Amino acid sequence: xxxxxxxxxxxxxxxxxxxxxxxxxxxxxxxxxVRQFPGYFHLQNLLLRGELAESDxxxxxxxxxxxxxxxxxxxxxxxxxxxxxxxxxIDVGRLEPGDPRVSPFVGGQGALAAGDKAFDAERWPRPGxxxxxxxxxxxxxxxxxxxxxxxxxxxxxxxxxxRITVVGxxxxxxxxxxxxxxxxxxxxxxxxxxxxxxxxxxxxxxxxRTVELNVDARVDTGRWVQVTGTVAxxxxxxxxxxxxxxxxxxxxxxxxxxxxxxxxxxLLPVExxxxxxxxxxxxxxxxxxxxxxxxxxxxxxTLAGQIRVGYLGAAPGGPPLEFTPTYDAAxxxxxxxxxxxLERFRTVRVEVLDGVKGFDGAPFTPxxxxxxxxx
Numbered sequence: 351x352x353x354x355x356x357x358x359x360x361x362x363x364x365x366x367x368x369x370x371x372x373x374x375x376x377x378x379x380x381x382x383x384v385r386q387f388p389g390y391f392h393l394q395n396l397l398l399r400g401e402l403a404e405s406d407x408x409x410x411x412x413x414x415x416x417x418x419x420x421x422x423x424x425x426x427x428x429x430x431x432x433x434x435x436x437x438x439x440i441d442v443g444r445l446e447p448g449d450p451r452v453s454p455f456v457g458g459q460g461a462l463a464a465g466d467k468a469f470d471a472e473r474w475p476r477p478g479x480x481x482x483x484x485x486x487x488x489x490x491x492x493x494x495x496x497x498x499x500x501x502x503x504x505x506x507x508x509x510x511x512x513r514i515t516v517v518g519x520x521x522x523x524x525x526x527x528x529x530x531x532x533x534x535x536x537x538x539x540x541x542x543x544x545x546x547x548x549x550x551x552x553x554x555x556x557x558x559r560t561v562e563l564n565v566d567a568r569v570d571t572g573r574w575v576q577v578t579g580t581v582a583x584x585x586x587x588x589x590x591x592x593x594x595x596x597x598x599x600x601x602x603x604x605x606x607x608x609x610x611x612x613x614x615x616x617l618l619p620v621e622x623x624x625x626x627x628x629x630x631x632x633x634x635x636x637x638x639x640x641x642x643x644x645x646x647x648x649x650x651x652t653l654a655g656q657i658r659v660g661y662l663g664a665a666p667g668g669p670p671l672e673f674t675p676t677y678d679a680a681x682x683x684x685x686x687x688x689x690x691x692l693e694r695f696r697t698v699r700v701e702v703l704d705g706v707k708g709f710d711g712a713p714f715t716p717x718x719x720x721x722x723x724x725x
Contacts, residue, residue: 376436378503378547381416383530384439386586388478390530392441393451396483397546399491399504402428402435411435411483414507421454423486434504436487443475449618455482497581503547506581506588515578516549516590517598518542520556523565533587540565542577551577554592561597574598620708621645622717633724636691640700642719643683647709650677658701659686661693662720671698692723 376395384391384398400413402420409420409428420437422428445452494501497514521528521541528541528548535552540563542551556563556575563570579592624643627634640659659671672689684702692698699720706714 375546378500380504380506380586380588381411381413381418382583383586383588384418384481385416387530388439388441388481389444391439392444394439396437396439397434397504398437398483399432399434399494401431402433402488404428411437411485413505418481418483420483420485422488423484426485426488429488429490432491432493434489434491435483435485437483437485440482440484441477442480442482443477446618447474451618454484498547499542499544499549500547502549502581502588502590506549506583509581510583511581513578513580514590515576516542516544517574517576517601518544518548519571520563520573520575521548521571522563522567525566525568525571529587531585531587533584533589535589538565542575550587550589551579551592552589554579554595556595558596574600618646618712620648620706620712620714622702622715625719627719627721629719630721632722634692634698634721636694636723637688638692639688640686640719641683642686642700642702642717643681645682646712647679647682648677648684648714649707649709649711650679652705652707653677653684656703656705657684657686658699658703659688660699662697662699694723694725697722 376397377391378397379391381398381400384396398411398413400411403410403412403417409422410417411420420435440451440455442452442455494505494508497509497512497516499516499518502509502516519542521543523539524532524541526541528543529550532539533550533552538555539550539552540556541548554577556565561573563573563575574597576596576598577590577592578594579590582589582591621644622642623645624641626641627638653675657673657675659673661671674687674689676685676687677683678685686700697720699718701719702714702717704714704716708714
């Protein structure tokens with residue numbers, strides 16, 4: 351089989367870059383932000399502050415004027431009083447009904463039912479309608495009293511309207527994707543970050559007597575700055591309406607606490623959902639191109655050596671049936687073109703083997719197609 355083309359190599363590089371960008375670090379945020387931007391937080395590891403409330407078999411997480419349904423992982427129990435929870439947010443409507451990641455929420459004791467808000471057993475919810483938190487850790491927490499970036503990211507309502515000063519790393523106009531959206535207040539809006547929390551700064555140009563930073567230049571990110579201003583909230587975004595800006599020395603940060611990894615979520619297997627020719631089709635043209643479409647995107651590198659094509663009943667050691675496979679990532683499909691017209695009245699077998707993997711490493715269900723060439 352010939353090598354996959356340059357397209358596959360480019361696609362792999364893009365996948366690698368995306369995987370590197372999507373680190374396992376937890377995002378410090380609020381329920382308000384999660385509800386405003388469910389697409390951004392879907393399947394993300396989150397850290398939130400609030401309180402847990404139990405009623406019968408249901409657990410709810412509440413913070414400020416928001417609440418969300420919670421499912422506790424095995425070995426995790428609810429705690430009274432203010433807590434920090436480590437959780438994965440799942441937007442049920444963004445997953446398929448058969449996805450194993452939603453099975454705990456739509457069946458069994460305590461699962462979502464038709465009576466839950468925006469969930470109807472007769473209709474799968476739309477994206478953003480049903481949001482749940484799969485909690486992997488609960489620890490007691492005292493309400494924040496000092497205005498740090500971490501405290502603002504977790505409990506901004508405690509400091510809203512107050513004039514504060516914070517020190518953090520300059521991140522430009524959200525150049526590193528720390529936050530889900532921009533407040534769009536002005537041309538110099540920028541993000542500051544400290545440890546794993548981030549907030550916006552508006553109304554202030556990042557310029558001081560000794561430095562001027564560019565909100566659109568990645569080379570300027572990572573510089574430590576000091577900002578003074580008034581805390582505000584809008585559409586789930588936390589910001590400081592700035593009044594003064596200055597350079598700052600990098601503070602001595604406490605060593606990061608290594609958190610246990612979240613339990614692995616079973617990956618939905620990749621399957622073939624369509625082929626042309628169709629299985630057992632007859633009178634197929636000798637110059638046909640075989641097209642196989644998959645339920646999910648593939649890792650193109652895993653296709654090498656995993657596609658076999660031949661004639662049924664061919665003599666052992668005979669000349670191979672030469673073909674070239676091409677992966678179309680946009681359509682999740684492989685096209686197989688033959689070097690020569692197929693022999694008339696022969697039956698062709700196409701096999702896609704189990705070495706193929708999904709873009710996220712999901713396994714593939716092996717698949718075979720046979721069709722007959724016409725006269």
